[in-house]
Amino acid sequence: MISAQEIIETKEKVPVDHKKLIFQGDIIYLPIYPNNIVSSNNELLSRDLGVKNKEEFNAKWDNQRFNPYWDESLSFPFQLTFHDTNFSSPVTRKMVVTSRYGWRRGRPHQGIDIDLQTGDSVRSILDGKVRYVGYHGGHGNTVIVRHYNGLESVYAHLSKTLVKENDEIKKGNAIGKGGVTGNARGSHLHLEVRYHGKSINPEYLFEFTTDTKIRSDVLFVTRKWATPRFHRSTRKSKIVIHKSIDDITVFEEQQKKIYTVKKGDTLHRIANRHGLAVSEICKTNSIKYNTVLKIGQQIIIN
Incomplete structure (x- = not known):
């Protein structure tokens, strides 16, 4: 009964x-x-x-190498999914971004720098598992946390690390203390976010304000948002979120511009002026690298 x-x-x-x-x-x-x-x-x-996502989460789990994906080619666009609406601030003080993702002093800056004082607590932005703890070149003392959507967050220039490899952590947990180790000019946190070893502009994914919002539960990352030379470290890029493949198509059509060739122009000069690769201009306009440009010729700049 x-x-x-x-x-x-x-x-x-x-x-x-x-x-x-x-x-x-x-x-x-x-x-x-x-x-x-x-x-x-x-x-x-x-x-x-x-x-x-267990298979992807465990893929190439490596406690020794900073980037175990070094031999992998990543196709664009790729999709990221978040189940949280907010992330945890990586610092305990007000977040002040002092240097952004982009081209800086002739080199790619693969993350953002956030102001702190040596000894300040540094915290994980999302739930995850510690994959790497160690000293890595210009990063100095570094902790890498892999998150459950396949994304990894990198915390560099630490004065001290507080976790060990394979520790499971929650967002907001302390993983180290801020410092100036490695190639650092003054105390700050260098924060990177990577997917399969490819750095992504952190500000495309997260709002580094007091609201600490994740910009979308589903978004697509195009090559632009994973290539520092498309951005400048001295200014914030205009953020346009792509939530679907259709969003990307519409945006790219809107961004197309017609450039009229002037005296002295070359494909390389035009590409550098617009933050593009020569190969992209050639592909868009169905021309070759060695094409001789004519004054008054119109080409499409994406």
Whole structure:
């Protein structure tokens, strides 16, 4: 004989609806139970995404190399999915970005610099697992955390590290102390975000303000947002989020400009002036590297 309590428990475990989510290009349907029978939506989502993305999360897990993806070619655009709406500030004081992702003093700056004082606590921006702890060239003392969507966050110039490889951590957990180790001009946190070894402009993913918002639960990263030479470290790039492939297509069409060739112009000079690669101009205009430009000729600049 089934008791009344058993009937209630059975009924409560039947989902009343499903929530549709897009993750890594696949559709996931998460059950919604009555009376909040599941402890929390975030906990359920974390568990489901963790299972779905387990293979990618564990791929090339390497505690010795800064970038285990060095021999991998990444195709653009690629999709990133977040189950949180906010990230944790990596510093305990007000976030002040002193140098941005982009071209800096003739070299690519692969992350952003955030002001702090030596000894200040540095915290993980998202839940994850520590993949690398060590001294790495110009980064100095460095901690790398891999997150459950495949993204990795890099914390450099630390005076002290507080975690070890393979530690599981929550966002907001302290992972080190700020410092000036490595190639650093004054105390600051150098923060990078990477996907399969490729750096991404952190400000494309995160709002480094007091709101600490993740810009979108689903977004697509184009080559522009993973290439420092398209940006300048001295100014914030205009952020346009791509939430779908259609967004990218519409944006690129809107960005097309017609440039009229002037005396002294070469493909290399035009490319440098517009922050483009010569190969991109050639592909867009169906011309070759050695094409001789004519004064008055019009070419499309993407």
